[in-house]
Amino acid sequence: METRLVWNDWKENRLVTVATICLMAVSAALMGLSVLLSATLLTSIDRLMETAETPDFLQMHSGGLDHEELVRFAANRPDVAQMQMAGFLNLENGKLSLGPQTLADNTQDNGLCVQNKAFDFLLDLEGNVIRVSPGEIYVPVCYRSEYDVSVGEALRVGAEDLTIAGFLRDSQMNSMMASSKRFLVHERDYARLKALGKEEYLIEFRLHDGADINAFATAYADAGLPSNGPTITRPLIRLINALSDGMMTLVILLVSVVILGISILCIRTILLTSLEKDRREIGMMKAIGISRTDIRNLYFSKFLILSVLGAVLGEVGALLASVPLCEQMKELYGLPEHTAGIWLLSVVGILAVEAMILLSVRRTLRLTERLTVVDALRGTEGPGKGKNRYLFIMVIAAAAAGLMLVPQNVASTLASPHFVSYMGIGSSQIRIDIRQAEHIDEVCGAVLAELEDDPSVEGFVAMETRSYRVALDDGREYSLLIETGDHGTYPVRYNEGSWPDEEGEIALSLLNASELGLGIGDAVTVRMGHNGLEDGVRCRVCGIYSDITNGGKTAKACSLPSGDAGAPMWCVVYATLQEADDVAEWVDRYQAHVRDYDAGVRVTDISNYVDAIYGQTIRHIRNAAVLAVGVSCLVLATVVLLFVRLTVWQERTSCSLLKALGFVSTEIRLTYLKQLFPYVLGGTAAGVCLGLGPGQHLAGLLLGSLGAAGFQFVIDPVRVFLVIPVITVVVAMLAAWVSLAEINRIRASECCAGQE
Amino acid sequence: MVAVMGPSGSGKSTLLYQVSGMDQADAGEVWLDDQEIVGLSEDDRARLRLHQMGFVFQQMNMLSHLNILDNILLPSVHADRSRAFRAEQTEKAIRMMRQFGIDGLAERRITDVSGGQLQRACICRSMMLSPRILFADEPTGALNQAASEEVLQAFLGINLEGTTILLVTHDSRVAASCKRILYLLDGELKGELRLGRYAAGERSERERRTLAWLDEMGW
Numbered sequence: 001m002e003t004r005l006v007w008n009d010w011k012e013n014r015l016v017t018v019a020t021i022c023l024m025a026v027s028a029a030l031m032g033l034s035v036l037l038s039a040t041l042l043t044s045i046d047r048l049m050e051t052a053e054t055p056d057f058l059q060m061h062s063g064g065l066d067h068e069e070l071v072r073f074a075a076n077r078p079d080v081a082q083m084q085m086a087g088f089l090n091l092e093n094g095k096l097s098l099g100p101q102t103l104a105d106n107t108q109d110n111g112l113c114v115q116n117k118a119f120d121f122l123l124d125l126e127g128n129v130i131r132v133s134p135g136e137i138y139v140p141v142c143y144r145s146e147y148d149v150s151v152g153e154a155l156r157v158g159a160e161d162l163t164i165a166g167f168l169r170d171s172q173m174n175s176m177m178a179s180s181k182r183f184l185v186h187e188r189d190y191a192r193l194k195a196l197g198k199e200e201y202l203i204e205f206r207l208h209d210g211a212d213i214n215a216f217a218t219a220y221a222d223a224g225l226p227s228n229g230p231t232i233t234r235p236l237i238r239l240i241n242a243l244s245d246g247m248m249t250l251v252i253l254l255v256s257v258v259i260l261g262i263s264i265l266c267i268r269t270i271l272l273t274s275l276e277k278d279r280r281e282i283g284m285m286k287a288i289g290i291s292r293t294d295i296r297n298l299y300f301s302k303f304l305i306l307s308v309l310g311a312v313l314g315e316v317g318a319l320l321a322s323v324p325l326c327e328q329m330k331e332l333y334g335l336p337e338h339t340a341g342i343w344l345l346s347v348v349g350i351l352a353v354e355a356m357i358l359l360s361v362r363r364t365l366r367l368t369e370r371l372t373v374v375d376a377l378r379g380t381e382g383p384g385k386g387k388n389r390y391l392f393i394m395v396i397a398a399a400a401a402g403l404m405l406v407p408q409n410v411a412s413t414l415a416s417p418h419f420v421s422y423m424g425i426g427s428s429q430i431r432i433d434i435r436q437a438e439h440i441d442e443v444c445g446a447v448l449a450e451l452e453d454d455p456s457v458e459g460f461v462a463m464e465t466r467s468y469r470v471a472l473d474d475g476r477e478y479s480l481l482i483e484t485g486d487h488g489t490y491p492v493r494y495n496e497g498s499w500p501d502e503e504g505e506i507a508l509s510l511l512n513a514s515e516l517g518l519g520i521g522d523a524v525t526v527r528m529g530h531n532g533l534e535d536g537v538r539c540r541v542c543g544i545y546s547d548i549t550n551g552g553k554t555a556k557a558c559s560l561p562s563g564d565a566g567a568p569m570w571c572v573v574y575a576t577l578q579e580a581d582d583v584a585e586w587v588d589r590y591q592a593h594v595r596d597y598d599a600g601v602r603v604t605d606i607s608n609y610v611d612a613i614y615g616q617t618i619r620h621i622r623n624a625a626v627l628a629v630g631v632s633c634l635v636l637a638t639v640v641l642l643f644v645r646l647t648v649w650q651e652r653t654s655c656s657l658l659k660a661l662g663f664v665s666t667e668i669r670l671t672y673l674k675q676l677f678p679y680v681l682g683g684t685a686a687g688v689c690l691g692l693g694p695g696q697h698l699a700g701l702l703l704g705s706l707g708a709a710g711f712q713f714v715i716d717p718v719r720v721f722l723v724i725p726v727i728t729v730v731v732a733m734l735a736a737w738v739s740l741a742e743i744n745r746i747r748a749s750e751c752c753a754g755q756e
Numbered sequence: 757m758v759a760v761m762g763p764s765g766s767g768k769s770t771l772l773y774q775v776s777g778m779d780q781a782d783a784g785e786v787w788l789d790d791q792e793i794v795g796l797s798e799d800d801r802a803r804l805r806l807h808q809m810g811f812v813f814q815q816m817n818m819l820s821h822l823n824i825l826d827n828i829l830l831p832s833v834h835a836d837r838s839r840a841f842r843a844e845q846t847e848k849a850i851r852m853m854r855q856f857g858i859d860g861l862a863e864r865r866i867t868d869v870s871g872g873q874l875q876r877a878c879i880c881r882s883m884m885l886s887p888r889i890l891f892a893d894e895p896t897g898a899l900n901q902a903a904s905e906e907v908l909q910a911f912l913g914i915n916l917e918g919t920t921i922l923l924v925t926h927d928s929r930v931a932a933s934c935k936r937i938l939y940l941l942d943g944e945l946k947g948e949l950r951l952g953r954y955a956a957g958e959r960s961e962r963e964r965r966t967l968a969w970l971d972e973m974g975w
Contacts, residue, residue, distance in 0.1 A: 001826050001833050008821035284817035287778055288881070289806025290834045291799055373778040377813065377893075 006302050015739075016270055019642040020303070021310050023263040024357060026631060028314025028350040029321065030256030035349035036322045037249040037329075039342040044333035045241045051127050052171035053119035054237060055204035056213050059220065060088075060229030062200040062569065070203060073223055079211035084118045084204050088182065089190065090435075091197040093602065094595050096183075097156040098139070098147040104591060107604055107612040109180040109435075111197060112137075112157070114187045119206050122168045122184045127334055130184055136165035138184035141331060142176060143167075155183070158196045162189065172232075174332050176616045177240050200229065214515075221479045228467050228569055230481070231553065245329050248620035251407050254698065255628045258403050259635060260353055262396060264360045266639050269392060271299070271364045273646045275371075282368055283376020296365045303361045307354040314350050319343075325623065328616070389647050390676055393640055393732070394683035400636040401687025401728045405720060406695040407625035409713045413699075414618045416714035420610055424509060424547025424554060426461075426490030428574035429583045431609060432590075433602045435570040440464075443601065444571040447594070451575060456586060460575035461486045464568035468560070469527040471536060472516060480512065481569070482526070482555045490574045492556075496520050497543035500558045507543035507556040515553070520544065528561055537561070583607075633727065637735040644672065644739035648746075655743055656750035669740040673733065680732040684725045692720070757911065757921040757954070759931035761970070762940035768924040769893055771940065775922065776809055776891045777801035788888070806835055810882030810919075814894035818866045818878065825849060825862035828881045835885055845884060852880045856910050872903025879910050883919070890914065892923035896930055908933060912954060932959070932966040939973045947973050 010017040067085065074083035089112040096103040096110055103110055114132075115122060121129040122138065130138055137155050144150075144167050154161040162185065173180050185193070203226060207216060213233050221227065275282065285295050336342055413419055421427040434443050444462055451460045463485035470480045487499035487507070497520045500507050506526070508518060518524065518541050525536035537560060547554050577586055587605045594601040611618075648655065658668050696713050760768045773779040775786050777793045778801075786793045793804060805811070818827040825846070832845035853859045856876040861869050869877070875895060882890055892911070896904035908930055915921050923930070931937050933954050939947040949969045951962055 001822070001829065004826060005819065005821050012821060280815070280817055281819050284813070285819075285830075286802065287776075287805065287811050287813075287817075288831050289802045289804070289809070290831070291802050294834055374773050377778075377817075 002298060002301060005298070006305060009302060013274075015645055016274070016642060017306065019638045020267060020270060020306050021313065022638050023266055023635070024307050024310025024354065025313035025317060026635060027256065027260045027263040027357070028311050028353045029317030030252060030259055030631065031353045032314055032318030032346040032350045033321050033325070034249060034253040034256050035346040036318055036342060037252065037325060038246070039345050040322070040326050040336050041242060041245050041249060041329050041333070043336035043338060043342065044329055045238060047337045048123070048127075048169055048174070048333045049171045049234075049238065049241075052121045052123055052169070053206065054171040054234060055120050056207040056211070056234045057205040057216055057220065058172070058232040058237075059203040059225070059227055060200060060232070061203055061226040062198065063226070063228045065201060065203075065226040070225060073220075073225060074205065077216070077219065079207050079216055080205055081208045082118050082206040084116060084120070086113060086116050086120065086202040086204060087190070088113050088180070088200045088202055089194060089197045090180075090200055091157065092595070094591070095158050095196055098143065098149045099153050101147055104595075105608065107609045108176075111180065111182060111200075112185050112190055112193060113182045114190045115184060116204075120172065120202075120204055122170055122182065123334075124166050124168060125334070127169075130166070130168060132165065132184050132186050134186040134188050135163060136186065137162035137189075138166050138168040139164055140173070140181045140183065141167040141169055142174065142181070145331070157193055160193065169332070169334060171241075172237050175241050175244050177243055177613055178237075179613075201226070218476075218478075222477060224469075227479045231479075241333070244614075244617040245332075245620060247410075247617050248325070248624045251410065251621055251624040252627065255403060255407070255624070255631060258399060259631060260356065262399050262635055262639070264357055265392070265395070266642070267303070267357055268360055268364050269389075270642065270646075271303070271361060272367070273650070274299075275364075275368060277649065279371065279376050282371060283373050286371075286373040287377065292369050295368055296362075299365055299368070300358075300362060303358060307358055311350050311354050314353075315347060318346055318350070321627075325620075328620070389643050390679040393643055393676065394679040394686070396636060396639045397680050397683025397728055397732055398687035398690060400632040400731075401684045401724055402691040402695055403632045403687075404625075404629045404724045404727065405688060405691030406699055407621060407628045408719055408724065409691065409695070409715055410699045411618055411621045411625050412716045412719070413714040414614050414621065415610070418714055419614075420606060421491065421493045422546050423613075424492050424545060425606070425609075426463075426487075426492060426574040427606075428490040428576050429580060429606055430575040430577070430587060431604045431606055432573040432575065432594075433570065433604070434573070435602070440568050440571050444568070444573070447573055447601065451573070456577050456579070456582060458576045458578045459489060460573055461489045463487075463572045463574070465554075465570050465572070466560075466566070466568050470516075470555075471525045471527060472518075473523065473525075476516075477527075478516060480526075480555050481553065482506070482557050482560060483572075484557050484559050487556050487558070490576075492545045492547070494543045494545045497541070500542050500556055502558055504537070504539055505542040505558060506539035507545060508541055509547035509554045510544055511547070512553045512555060513541070513544045526557075526560060629727070633731045636728065636731050640732045640735035641739045644676070644736045645742055647672075648740065648742045652746055652750065655746045656748060659746060659748035665744045665746075668743050669737065672740050672743075673736060676736050677733065680729055680736075683732075684728045687728065688720065688725060757915045757923070757934040757936075759934040759937045760922065760924045760940060761926070761928075761931055761937060761975070762946075763975075765942075766940040767943040768940055770943075772891055772893055772922065772924050776811070777804055806831055807885055808888045810885075810887035810890040812875065812878050812882050812890065812892040812895045814897040818874065818881075820866060823863050823865055824858070824869065824874075824877050825853075827866065828853070828877055828884060831881060832884045849880060849884060852883060853877070855913070856880060857906070870903065871899050872906045875899060875903065875907050876910055879907065879914070883914060887919065889920040889922065892921065892925075894924055894926065896925065896927050904930070915954075928966050928970060929963060932962040937966065937969070939970070939975075941974075 070083065070085065074080045090109055091111050093106045093110055094102060094104040115130060124130050125141065132138060139149065139155065149164060151164055151166055153164050155164050168184050170182050172178065173182055205216070207213065217231060217233060282295060418427050432447060434440055434447065448462055451457050463483045465481055465483045468480050468482050469477055471477050488501050491499050494507070495510065497507070506524065513519065520541055522541045523538055525538055527536045539557060577583055583605050587603050591603040594603060655668055692713065760771060762768050774781045777796065781794045784794065788808065793801060796804065819830065828849045829845055833842065850859065850862065853862065856879060858873050858876050861873060866874060896907050899907060904927065911921055912933060925931055932951065935951060935953055937949040937951065938945060949966065951965065
């Protein structure tokens with residue numbers, strides 16, 4: 001009988017039933033999708049890093065090094081399991097061509113390497129350690145779709161053609177957020193092509209399980225071993241791998257949490273309305289002696305069955321949506337190890353969502369206990385009556401508008417040219433890197449002289465980076481990459497304080513500041529030689545900024561004597577042009593010019609640079625933003641459809657009375673629309689404010705994971721103030737109009753006939 | 757069969773709710789045989805209502821998503837969930853429906869039958885667990901004369917079979933069929949008319965006496 005009761009209830013309240021299933025399914029699907037994506041991403045990355053035997057500690061170094069010294073250091077450290085030195089032949093991008101396309105515009109540091117002997121293996125797409133033959137080359141898998149190349153085609157290095165034998169997964173540098181890419185060649189080819197580029201070294205260590213990586217990093221720095229380049233640790237590699245796809249997952253998670261909240265609210269209101277409508281029936285059941293528990297269970301069973309349906313639909317939805325969204329992850333990181341486990345985990349996520357909804361249903365059903373038999377039979381007001389339903393629609397409109405807005409704003413912020421200033425890159429139009437030249441300072445001087453003479457250049461500054469030893473007052477010493485130059489012209493974004501504009505000031509990246517435990521006003525001594533502190537320069541910390549370049553550990557000073565640091569490791573010139581529209585053409589022209597002039601100069605259009613690093617992430621977040629718009633519209637339409645229908649049910653007698661008095665259905669429907677409009681409009685406005693206020697903080701937490709601390713939205717005003725509000729209002733009003741069609745079915749005589 | 761009469765607001769329904777344990781009394785005592793019900797918990801009172809009492813209301817409260825037969829079986833299903841009991845009760849329900857002249861309506865929805873038929877179905881439901889006492893609150897209040905007569909005949913039949921009936925009514929014809937009539941005014945018992953057991957031939961005489969007494973009471 002219960003089954004028949006539930007089934008008939010659904011049949012007669014199709015809209016409410018469909019809306020409830022829809023809300024349960026969407027909440028479940030989004031949560032399931034978040035779980036699927038994050039578990040797939042993390043397990044794929046872990047599997048890749050495990051198979052490839054990724055190093056725990058990695059020191060990039062350019063310049064000469066003493067191999068024996070490194071071996072001695074490793075032998076004396078009980079925490080070191082393995083050590084190796086891997087060569088990386090950094091090539092000028094113009095010397096590489098994939099098929100007909102040159103990599104000259106590529107913003108990555110591309111180079112050749114050979115397969116490692118002990119660990120840090122480069123893997124093929126099946127996860128096997130690649131054995132490469134002479135004349136063959138393996139290309140990073142991320143270039144497969146970007147350059148549309150396939151196996152068997154030729155890759156030109158300088159004047160020599162190598163055959164693409166396959167694609168490789170590099171556990172360290174797979175992500176576009178890692179700034180270097182390794183191409184794998186045979187040792188013989190590597191030796192022959194060595195003259196084409198500048199060889200750098202990756203000094204890599206595998207530590208025993210449980211070893212403290214940070215303690216090892218400090219010991220390495222203290223030992224004064226080669227450190228002319230960024231230091232990278234295994235957690236950082238994992239983070240960089242996870243970031244580009246992880247951002248999308250986090251956005252979807254954020255959306256799923258908001259949708260779950262909306263669903264719980266909606267289902268609670270559906271239940272309250274249903275209890276209100278069934279008040280007399282509940283009273284009758286109580287009167288004839290059916291127990292409170294039985295009545296509660298009767299209602300609960302309706303939602304329990306719906307939640308099972310919602311969970312099944314949600315799981316199917318999550319699985320379907322995960323196929324295109326996981327494609328990129330699978331390409332970059334390979335298949336995860338435990339697909340069944342991941343699937344189970346998503347089921348657990350979905351069950352948790354349904355459990356939360358059912359818990360709320362159970363709590364709401366307690367209200368039936370407060371309703372006494374006498375109240376029910378006499379028609380005294382029951383639970384949930386008298387509340388303004390339009391206020392609820394206002395809240396939902398606000399949530400929907402906010403939900404559409406935040407991912408859009410995250411995407412437009414990331415896509416903005418100014419976003420780089422959160423990442424430790426000056427907000428100019430052009431960046432010129434001088435890294436591999438023989439005499440960096442001379443080349444840099446020549447470039448600056450040319451810029452000076454170029455009438456199209458509006459302004460420029462040069463920054464030189466050197467590695468310095470820095471001593472803290474408590475005696476600790478660190479190796480620090482310090483960039484000197486004018487930091488005020490194209491400043492990066494400072495979370496605290498400001499850029500160094502006089503001698504004796506230093507600004508630290510967020511990672512360095514937290515690792516060294518320094519804040520604004522603290523002092524450090526930058527050593528100029530290894531003779532002692534008396535040769536050092538005292539610097540006060542004047543600013544802290546976010547940075548993702550060079551492993552996130554950098555520092556900036558106005559000027560410092562080079563001391564022992566010698567010639568700069570690299571030099572970066574930032575420039576802007578008189579006419580912003582000319583940037584792409586100027587960059588092409590100047591790149592062609594410096595190609596003849598020196599191999600180590602790379603000219604980058606900053607907007608291309610941003611696209612190269614964040615393009616993938618931005619595309620993913622745009623996908624998530626489109627998903628958010630779709631889901632928000634669906635939920636908003638469902639909720640409005642439902643609540644307008646519930647309102648009409650409750651006000652059926654009044655509607656009937658209006659009809660009896662001579663009003664036509666359209667007039668009554670328009671009256672409802674007019675009542676609803678200010679609430680939808682107010683809700684939308686509130687949603688925009690919420691999206692820009694608290695939504696910005698929430699997105700700040702997400703972007704903080706990218707290193708962009710203390711960020712502010714860069715908004716697209718047309719989308720924020722026009723497109724999204726219009727979508728919200730139109731969807732809500734259309735849904736209301738459709739739902740109000742119920743009024744057409746109300747007869748004028750109903751008001752005279754009474755309730756039964 | 758006892759009728760409770762009185763003007764609106766005199767406390768008729770309140771009395772019914774108190775004695776049936778639907779409402780918790782603040783003071784006084786209510787005894788059903790040797791059981792005092794005022795002190796019982798809500799769940800105990802619900803059990804008592806399910807197994808020992810039957811109810812018929814003015815508005816034919818039935819679950820709109822069940823057909824007539826399922827509505828009649830509702831208390832039985834909640835009293836005992838065994839298949840055997842269910843089968844036995846279904847048979848009984850069909851027998852009772854036949855007895856009250858609604859045997860063709862088992863599968864009908866509650867909106868597809870007349871008020872009189874629905875009220876007789878409610879009487880069937882109230883009798884399913886063979887209650888000791890049946891409470892009826894304005895059972896003919898929403899019915900036309902013919903339907904009222906059908907319901908009245910049903911009550912008389914039940915009473916004849918030994919079930920006590922306490923009904924609240926405004927209908928003097930219904931009241932005239934009862935053994936006793938209590939008259940309430942402002943929450944107090946103002947008078948009592950003892951008519952004796954109903955017999956078919958005395959109907960008009962009982963009605964005359966009742967109207968005269970009600971006139972005396974200020975009806």
